[in-house]
Amino acid sequence: EIGSLTELFPDLNTVIVGLKRNDDIITPKFNDKILENDLAYLICPSDFAARVLSILGYQNEQARRIVLVGGGSIGKEVGKLIESKIDNISLRIIEKDENIADDLSDKFDKSFVILGSGMDKDILNEAEISNADILISLTNSDETNFISAAFAKSDGCDRVIALLNNKDFQGLIRSVDIGDFLDPKAITVSSILRHVRRGHIRNIYTLSDGSAEVIEGEVSSSSELVGPTIEELHLANGLRIGGILRDKNIIMPRGDTKIKEGDYVTIFSIPEKIHEVEQLFRVSASYY
Template identity: 25%
Template sequence: MARRKAGAARDGLNIILVGCGKVGVSLVEKLSQEGHNITVVDRQAAAVSAVTDLYDVSGVVGNGASYRVQQEAGIDEADILISVTASDELNLLCCTVAKKAGNCATIARVRTPDYSEDADYLKEKLGLAMVINPEREAALAIARLLCLPTALSVTSFAGGHAEMVRIRIPQGSKLDGRYLRQLGKELAGPVLVCAVERSGQVYIPDGGFQLASGDALTFICPSRDSKQFLGRMGFETHQAHNALLIGGSKAAYYLARRLLAVGVQVRIIEADMARCGNWRCGIIC
């Protein structure tokens, strides 16, 4: 059963999105704003109707892993198929069928820890362009902040080998009142100050830019060098030693594993003891 919505052709990519849950709807919102041609697929007619009524996208009601349904959704002309249903197995199957049925890149949401640990293998063997795991990414972001407590945000990229760190310059800091060219030895090495936010404005600084307390400074450097740079600038760099997590969700699992790996003791409050027992691995419940 199909629900098509005619609209003006756009110059963006042709994208098939399987799954109209929260993640799927968020992706539709972002991708439609960028001008892509989107077709959503879901087994629930009401979910497809809700998305197609709200956004300028087409919709197909059916099983996204079905060859017939993918044909109806336009797999022959698709550039990308993204599968974000609640089932990891269905997401992987959708992408496998799409690779055989069309000539497009495929992206699968995989949340189960067993599959996530095999992400590189799955990407290679199934020809996936990307495996996404929102819970794992959220956990890694939290872990980076706990390991660098003075940062406003820490974004990892290049496979975790580099970080973009955002900090606020406090009153009396070594950075307060200094020109970037004066930092000299402190900036020696692969540290690049790439942006400064001040009074609602964003500046791309050069050597003549004078820093001031209250500025939000963003710099990029190899992950191993961020603590060293902040330490030289007088920022607190001691990571947390203990963590208490409320709830034994998948995100908690990924966060606990990451914190344990860097020497943080983890305790979890979870009503279901069986859930904790399934993955203690050094965690106290």
């Protein structure tokens, strides 16, 4: 049961805000159970992320041997970030465009650039994918990203991440347990919705398949969130408060937690309840 996590690890500082079971999204209650193959959505302070993942059975070793497929605009930025943030790395970049590959060779000091396609098994072998901790495929081709990820997984690469637009590929990469995917449309939609949503909404993240959103907003004095405890709010099914930021301090919500004016509150919501979240962050005319 979800409640047993709190009892076993009282200082874990995490909230399970949603479960995806088959095609259904569940906003779990205290006595709900997590089943095998459920996809769990959790909110926790970044300092606790490693411990949370460890408890859930994920190893948290830093990837050192990295293969990056695609040196375009996205790949280049990711490569720069990897070089600047991770020490003692072995980064191999695969790029099929000769001009781009030459440019990458000039700009990346710690990396080895390989000219070729991520769909070419010989090229992937040259990049030593069988010994890689992670392969990240970020080309503008779903086919290349999917196939390079599948090759890497079959050759023993510990982890793979593929940039995928096509929902069929997204479903397939999970169903056959190849690895994880990034959905560029979800990232774009999130950035647009940040400006479209009403109220004091500051950030939005749309889950990859559009089945839910995580919304952060600033609470005004006129908000219904101010005053009652979270338990007394009686939020609708499909909504779950995941975190509160107050004066630079993170508060993990419990039933007796009260929200104050000026708090930044993170709410997990299914699409049908987005309007209710907007109302919670709505500013009444009397506020001004």
